[in-house]
Amino acid sequence: MALYSEKVMDHFRNPRNVGVIDNADGVGEVGNAKCGDIMKIYLKIENDIIVDVKFETFGCGSAIASSSMATELIKGKPISEAMLLTNKAVAEALDGLPAHKLHCSVLAEEAIKKALQDYYERNGIDYDKAQFPNCESCGHCGE
Amino acid sequence: MTMRSIYLDNAATTKMSSTAIQAMLPYMSETYGNPSSLHSAGQRAAEALADARKRVADCLGCSPNEITFTSGGSEADNQAIISAAYFGKRKGKTHIISTAFEHHAVLHTLKKLEKEGFEVTLLDVHENGIVTPEDVAAAIRSETCLVTVMYANNEIGTIQPIKEIGQVCRDKGVLFHTDAVQAVGHLHIDVKDQNIDMLSLAAHKFHGPKGVGVLYAKRGIPLTNVIEGGAQERGKRGGTENVPAIIGMTAALEDACRNIDTNASKVSALRDKLICGLSKIPHSVLNGDAVHRLPGNVNFCFEGIEGESLLLLLDDKGICASSGSACTSGSLDPSHVLLAIGRPHEIAHGSLRLSLSEETTEEEVDYAINTVTDVVTTLRNMSPVWRDLVNGKSEFVIK
Numbered sequence A: 001m002a003l004y005s006e007k008v009m010d011h012f013r014n015p016r017n018v019g020v021i022d023n024a025d026g027v028g029e030v031g032n033a034k035c036g037d038i039m040k041i042y043l044k045i046e047n048d049i050i051v052d053v054k055f056e057t058f059g060c061g062s063a064i065a066s067s068s069m070a071t072e073l074i075k076g077k078p079i080s081e082a083m084l085l086t087n088k089a090v091a092e093a094l095d096g097l098p099a100h101k102l103h104c105s106v107l108a109e110e111a112i113k114k115a116l117q118d119y120y121e122r123n124g125i126d127y128d129k130a131q132f133p134n135c136e137s138c139g140h141c142g143e
Numbered sequence B: 001m002t003m004r005s006i007y008l009d010n011a012a013t014t015k016m017s018s019t020a021i022q023a024m025l026p027y028m029s030e031t032y033g034n035p036s037s038l039h040s041a042g043q044r045a046a047e048a049l050a051d052a053r054k055r056v057a058d059c060l061g062c063s064p065n066e067i068t069f070t071s072g073g074s075e076a077d078n079q080a081i082i083s084a085a086y087f088g089k090r091k092g093k094t095h096i097i098s099t100a101f102e103h104h105a106v107l108h109t110l111k112k113l114e115k116e117g118f119e120v121t122l123l124d125v126h127e128n129g130i131v132t133p134e135d136v137a138a139a140i141r142s143e144t145c146l147v148t149v150m151y152a153n154n155e156i157g158t159i160q161p162i163k164e165i166g167q168v169c170r171d172k173g174v175l176f177h178t179d180a181v182q183a184v185g186h187l188h189i190d191v192k193d194q195n196i197d198m199l200s201l202a203a204h205k206f207h208g209p210k211g212v213g214v215l216y217a218k219r220g221i222p223l224t225n226v227i228e229g230g231a232q233e234r235g236k237r238g239g240t241e242n243v244p245a246i247i248g249m250t251a252a253l254e255d256a257c258r259n260i261d262t263n264a265s266k267v268s269a270l271r272d273k274l275i276c277g278l279s280k281i282p283h284s285v286l287n288g289d290a291v292h293r294l295p296g297n298v299n300f301c302f303e304g305i306e307g308e309s310l311l312l313l314l315d316d317k318g319i320c321a322s323s324g325s326a327c328t329s330g331s332l333d334p335s336h337v338l339l340a341i342g343r344p345h346e347i348a349h350g351s352l353r354l355s356l357s358e359e360t361t362e363e364e365v366d367y368a369i370n371t372v373t374d375v376v377t378t379l380r381n382m383s384p385v386w387r388d389l390v391n392g393k394s395e396f397v398i399k
Helices: A006-013 A061-074 A087-093 A099-122 B018-024 B040-060 B073-089 B104-115 B133-139 B162-172 B243-258 B260-279 B307-316 B336-340 B362-381 B384-390
Strands: A026-032 A037-046 A049-058 B067-070 B095-099 B119-123 B144-148 B175-179 B198-202 B213-217 B284-286 B297-302 B351-355
Touching: A006 A061, A006 B307, A026 A099, A037 A061, A037 A099, A037 B384, A049 A061, A049 B384, A061 A087, A061 A099, A061 B307, A087 A099, B018 B243, B040 B067, B040 B213, B040 B243, B067 B073, B073 B095, B073 B104, B073 B144, B073 B175, B073 B198, B073 B213, B095 B104, B104 B119, B119 B133, B133 B162, B144 B162, B162 B175, B243 B260, B260 B284, B260 B297, B260 B362, B307 B351, B307 B362, B351 B362
Parallel strands: B095 B119, B095 B144, B144 B175, B175 B198
Antiparallel strands: A026 A037, A037 A049, B067 B213, B198 B213, B284 B297, B297 B351
16 A cells, blocks of 8 residues: 555564563553554663563554554663653654654554653652643643 | 555445446547537537436436536535525425534534524434434424434444434425435435435446536425526535536436335345454444445444544455544544534544445455454554553443
């Protein structure tokens, strides 16, 4: 299908890092089933390094591909680097997304940030709340 | 090895029959005159057009002068509704009754009329996707000018009690239009017997060409032009007639009508096999009534997955299908049809429509059952929604 780039189709057909981490250090879930997409990211963190990452996604082809690409982009990276991941970087790494699918890359960025926030909260680490999106008020779902 | 290709999207469009193609060819290369031209080349085309009009009228049970050729079902729906509405308005009647799950060609035309001051009542279609004649009767008021109810739904295939609704309208003196785009060529239609005042059809749903359709309007109903122009179609639809397409449509329609019973029994047997096979997938549900249903329509919701990813994976395995998910429509909301029969948003997103034709084989149906079952499992295994359902963190909607 010409709707998506080859890269999107590759990550959709063969998603990387699908699954669950049972003793995850941080978990982030964003989206809403009513809107048709939910992403959940699991992180394993050691010495500020993301040593493992898994995802589960309910959603369209680009949502699955965006999750897969986002996990690849942060795996093995320090938290500080993962915090810099933007939706734009996810979309570019996928060789672009159709305009009406860009919100999928936004969800991927937000799911990772939410998982990192969860890691900070669990470990009582101080962090700058302004750096994290407020998923409930993002308006992606048009509610 | 060539890629397997199984076309199960016949409700979207069909492959043209060789009968239709062969019928069209001479009207592109030989009899290519403009039917409005006075010379013999034009008059030969005009004769072919008149002959096609008579044959289409015979298939529907009406007179040739009640047939208007259009660019397709959408144009016919637009013109039928606008004509009936303006006809009503001249008599002070500005109320229109329709249903919540009509095609957008109908719903968007009604929206436009609402802005012009018409009042529209959209009837509930119930969980089985069927509106009752009693619902229609109860909604009719003294100022009602039109009832428009589709013959069969394009997404879930449910067949409406058209003859009975037509009777209710006739008894109350209200015009009755039906969008029969999905029904013509697949179900027996006789506009006189079934009390239909206006009907829309599109050729490409029964192996005819795209871009051509028909508006039937009973004698005495004044049509309002949607396209202004020349004197074609008794002045009611400007533009040089698409003669090749009209000839192709006529051939396809005659073919389809001649074989309705044979095709319907063959296709509905395959449909029921497919429904039976897909019903075995846990937490799946058939959308729309199982009995009052187009011979070729299968529509399911699968809990915990999203329809677009389902379509993409099926396409990878050679199956062309359709879904009512928001992602496939480019809007935020899933199919208005599935919402109208009461499916919650999250369930409507996980819908799949497979529409068969008489060319579909039993082997293809078997392959589709196995492939859909596999793909649904693959997607559920990566779905956080499914995990929560299985772990009891949330409750299944589809038991």
